[in-house]
Amino acid sequence: METFESDDGHVIVRLDRGDLALESIEAACDDHDVDTGAVVSGIGTFSTLNIHYVDRTDLPTDRSQRNVTRKLDGAWEITDVGGVIADGEPHLHVTGFNGDRTIGGHLEAGCVVNVLGEFTIKKIDGLSLTRKPNERGVSQLTRR
Template sequence: METFTSEEGYVLLRLDRGDLALECIREAVEEHDIDTGIVVSGLGTFSTLNIHYVDRTDLPEEQADRNVTLELEGSWEVTNIQGLVADGDPHLHATAFDGERTVAGHLEEGCEVNVLGEVAIKRLDDVPLTRVPNEHDVSQLTHR
């Protein structure tokens, strides 16, 4: 991974073959001291795609009971990664296509870059945000 910065508050990441996408994004957020930000663009190809999504409309007590986790191998064309960084913690979603199906969900650790990856994060220094669990144990953005 290599990062580049702009005077307008952007941090741009180049992810190389074998890099782990979410782990590199977290490293860049820490390295560039991004407390609050927006992942405005993300694309690439992954050989491993790990995501989860919510498959129900009720809210069970256990967070894990709400999610379906997909751990997919192959050649995945990642057409979009986006989300927010609050309190230094990225919450990102991704959309990808393997030639037969499209999947989308919450980006998890272990997504290995196949050919390349590119991510742009816009720093927002004037809006300090954090996530706080609500009465249903769902983390929601709030001003800090």
């Protein structure tokens, strides 16, 4: 992993084969003091794609009943990664394609870069956000 920071608060994260995507983005947030920001661009290829997504509309109170988790091995072309960073913690979504299937969801730890990864983080100054669970246990953005 290598990171580059511009004068206007953009952080470019370059990932190489074998790097872990989410873990590297989290490290870049720590290294560059990104408290509130956004991942505004993300592309690459993964050999392991770990995601979860909500597959129901009734939203049960038990969080373990809400999500479908997928660990997908193979060559995944990542066409987009984006999301918000609050309290230094990224909440990111990803879209990937393996030649036959397109899938998207919440980016989880353990996504292994196959060829490369390139992500752009934009720091947002003058705003402090955090996430707090609502009455249904859904983490929602709020001012800190």
